[in-house]
Amino acid sequence: MLRHLSFALMAGIGCYALSVSVSDFANSQIATVALFTIAIAGLSMLTGGTGQLSLGHGALMAVGAYSYAELELHNPKVPLVVGLAVAAGATALAGCVLGVAAARLRGPYLAGVTLALGLATPQLADHYFNSDQGVPVNLTPPGSVQPDHWFAWITMLCALLTLVLLANLRKSRFHRSFTAVRDDEIAASLAGISVARTQIVAFVLSAACAGLAGGLLAIADLGATPGLFPLTLSIQLIAGMVIGGMGSLVGAVWGAALIVYIPIWLDDIVNSPSSTLAANLPQIVFGLLIIGVVLVAPSGLQGALRRGMAVINRRIGRSGAA
Amino acid sequence: MRLFVDYTLSGVSAGMVYAAVALGLVLIWRSTQILNFAQGAMAMLTTYVASTLLEHSFGYWAAFALALVAGLVLGAATERVLIRPVEGRSAIDAVIVAIGLLIFLEALAGAIWGSNPRAFPAPFKLVGYVIGGQPVEFTPFDLFIVLAVLLLMGLMLVLFRFTGVGLRMRASAFAPEVARLLGVRVNRMLTLGWALAAMAGALAGVFVAPKVFLSPTYMDSILIYGFTAAIVGGLESPVGSLVGGLGTGLILSYVGGYLGSSFQATGALVLLVVVLMVRPTGLFSRVQPRRV
Numbered sequence: 001m002l003r004h005l006s007f008a009l010m011a012g013i014g015c016y017a018l019s020v021s022v023s024d025f026a027n028s029q030i031a032t033v034a035l036f037t038i039a040i041a042g043l044s045m046l047t048g049g050t051g052q053l054s055l056g057h058g059a060l061m062a063v064g065a066y067s068y069a070e071l072e073l074h075n076p077k078v079p080l081v082v083g084l085a086v087a088a089g090a091t092a093l094a095g096c097v098l099g100v101a102a103a104r105l106r107g108p109y110l111a112g113v114t115l116a117l118g119l120a121t122p123q124l125a126d127h128y129f130n131s132d133q134g135v136p137v138n139l140t141p142p143g144s145v146q147p148d149h150w151f152a153w154i155t156m157l158c159a160l161l162t163l164v165l166l167a168n169l170r171k172s173r174f175h176r177s178f179t180a181v182r183d184d185e186i187a188a189s190l191a192g193i194s195v196a197r198t199q200i201v202a203f204v205l206s207a208a209c210a211g212l213a214g215g216l217l218a219i220a221d222l223g224a225t226p227g228l229f230p231l232t233l234s235i236q237l238i239a240g241m242v243i244g245g246m247g248s249l250v251g252a253v254w255g256a257a258l259i260v261y262i263p264i265w266l267d268d269i270v271n272s273p274s275s276t277l278a279a280n281l282p283q284i285v286f287g288l289l290i291i292g293v294v295l296v297a298p299s300g301l302q303g304a305l306r307r308g309m310a311v312i313n314r315r316i317g318r319s320g321a322a
Numbered sequence: 323m324r325l326f327v328d329y330t331l332s333g334v335s336a337g338m339v340y341a342a343v344a345l346g347l348v349l350i351w352r353s354t355q356i357l358n359f360a361q362g363a364m365a366m367l368t369t370y371v372a373s374t375l376l377e378h379s380f381g382y383w384a385a386f387a388l389a390l391v392a393g394l395v396l397g398a399a400t401e402r403v404l405i406r407p408v409e410g411r412s413a414i415d416a417v418i419v420a421i422g423l424l425i426f427l428e429a430l431a432g433a434i435w436g437s438n439p440r441a442f443p444a445p446f447k448l449v450g451y452v453i454g455g456q457p458v459e460f461t462p463f464d465l466f467i468v469l470a471v472l473l474l475m476g477l478m479l480v481l482f483r484f485t486g487v488g489l490r491m492r493a494s495a496f497a498p499e500v501a502r503l504l505g506v507r508v509n510r511m512l513t514l515g516w517a518l519a520a521m522a523g524a525l526a527g528v529f530v531a532p533k534v535f536l537s538p539t540y541m542d543s544i545l546i547y548g549f550t551a552a553i554v555g556g557l558e559s560p561v562g563s564l565v566g567g568l569g570t571g572l573i574l575s576y577v578g579g580y581l582g583s584s585f586q587a588t589g590a591l592v593l594l595v596v597v598l599m600v601r602p603t604g605l606f607s608r609v610q611p612r613r614v
Contacts, residue, residue, distance in 0.1 A: 107413040108357040120587035280429040287426025
């Protein structure tokens with residue numbers, strides 16, 4: 001607990017230093033990385049933890065975004081913290097409903113149901129909340145702070161808090177029951193773990209993360225619109241989770257950074273923004289990376305780094321002994 | 323009453339398309355316990371192939387046949403290259419590979435052909451039959467769809483029930499070890515299953531395109547409705563796919579007609595959840611206890 005908090009404090013200082021030393025535009029990119037970190041860490045905790053794959057976390061982000069936007073529309077005075085808490089809470093509630101259904105479904109069935117959710121949600125949002133225009137959101141930073149900086153700080157703070165909470169969860173009884181349920185449901189229930197309740201808890205926590213990220217995304221985009229939440233958003237989250245390393249919190253940060261920066265790098269390389277190739281290249285690369293990582297290095301980037309570190313440590317240890 | 327007739331008729335035609343998609347999913351599920359979420363994207367690609375052939379002054383039927391052949395090849399290649407390495411690993415790995423293939427193929431199509439929707443021709447008229455002096459929502463093309471999917475289902479049944487290859491495929495699906503001992507090349511049968519499944523998908527792709535225009539994501543919703551059909555039908559048999567497809571097609575047509583098209587996906591979601599809650603193995607399957 002203390003260790004995680006001190007890590008987070010150091011990371012927080014690092015983030016602040018980074019934020020004030022780079023441009024406004026880079027700040028908004030950092031904020032995007034931070035909000036994707038939240039969503040991917042939540043998804044990764046679910047899939048890596050209890051083994052439930054959700055292809056509809058983009059839809060849960062939409063729930064968070066629209067809750068935040070609706071709340072702000074009707075109560076413009078509401079503090080940011082309350083708004084984000086409501087976004088996370090409302091999505092946790094949606095996640096609870098979904099989790100009850102999910103607890104009865106096995107792997108591919110759950111994937112299919114959540115995929116259907118991902119298709120249905122933008123259509124419903126379009127129908128009920130002001131169609132394409134969506135619901136507007138404002139961000140008013142205190143004093144003379146740049147909006148981009150202010151938003152980056154909020155998002156990084158949220159990301160660090162989420163990571164600390166999830167890191168503590170990993171050391172807890174809950175996470176051990178997640179692993180037990182993932183590895184063998186029957187053995188887990190013989191050991192006195194309620195499989196359904198464990199899966200629902202995991203789903204609710206994961207949904208709360210997605211909701212928080214969704215609320216932040218609505219602020220980043222100055223509104224919640226159906227176009228923000230296509231099916232490909234959920235698949236991007238999967239890409240970030242798989243590439244970073246499923247179940248790993250540090251991996252979630254790598255994954256979030258890659259899904260934000262790969263498109264930017266590719267744009268620089270291709271250097272013809274209007275071509276259809278440039279528009280589609282990021283998704284092509286994500287598709288190839290997802291397939292490649294699953295086939296070649298299932299533990300993702302973080303797993304590969306950890307293996308590399310282990311090899312180096314062993315070398316150093318051996319030379320030290322000799 | 324007239325509306326009801328119209329919705330029913332268009333539901334039948336849409337249901338046949340979902341049945342073809344469901345058949346593709348079922349063929350793969352039976353043999354490898356994998357749900358191929360890339361099926362829609364694969365069908366989208368083969369339909370673009372047909373569209374390109376048509377632009378190069380091929381006839382409709384030549385392009386149609388070549389789209390099906392492209393489906394066979396794409397399905398077989400997918401199984402050999404992408405799926406075989408994850409066989410025997412956790413079910414999630416195969417789903418993730420399929421999802422990776424899905425966005426890869428959609429982006430590839432977008433890069434090659436652009437994202438703007440393009441028209442795709444139908445071989446028969448898209449004007450409804452006139453019954454009792456009034457036109458109904460059922461066109462000669464719809465009739466063709468219904469007959470073609472019924473023919474496909476019939477051929478599959480004949481293949482599985484009455485031919486040696488079909489027997490070997492069933493054996494590989496239900497008892498791979500025993501089949502291997504008896505000299506069946508199980509891997510080859512799996513590849514064949516994927517090829518046939520992708521061909522069924524390609525058929526659905528060509529049937530949907532004239533009604534909704536061709537774009538990289540036009541099969542997304544069709545895949546999900548086909549998945550719903552497969553779940554309703556029980557993921558086991560061609561007959562189940564047909565019944566599930568028709569049921570799903572009718573229900574979604576009524577939902578879309580009476581409540582509005584923005585509720586169609588929600589209708590599919592509700593149908594999926596209800597069926598999976600009531601009978602997790604589908605409405606038309608034998609009860610199979612989960613093994614301890």
